[in-house]
Amino acid sequence: MASAPKETLCPVRRAMTLIGSxxxxxxxxxxxxxxQRYGELKRRLPDISEKMLIHELKQLVEAGLVTKHxxxxxxxxxxxxxxxxxxxxxPVVDSIIAFGRQYL
Structure with a gap:
């Protein structure tokens, strides 16, 4: 019998799959x-490569967290x-920001 993927059984794994990078x-x-336009996102994140920006946006769209117009x-x-x-x-992003501020 085939088991379900681990990410479907564990909410932490699922969340990390969706927003874990x-x-x-x-x-x-x-x-x-x-x-935001693509170019604006690229300007706001100057360290990201074009390939990675395209990849991450595509994954966010596929996950239903972002829409592409x-x-x-x-x-x-x-x-x-x-x-x-x-x-x-x-709220998860806000918690990460608060956690990061503690260590600045």
């Missing part, structure tokens, strides 16, 4: 201010925004 947490933090314009315009589920992750 530093870039995902930083993206959620930046998106709390509202809809693509506009049929030239040049293309793409914006990202937190979903209701993404908003629910913000």
């Amino acid at each position: 530093k870039w995902k947490v930083l993206l959620l933090q930046n998106l709390r201010d509202g809809r 693509a506009y049929p314009e030239i040049p293309p315009r793409v914006e990202y925004e937190l979903t209701a589920n993404g908003q629910q992750a913000l």
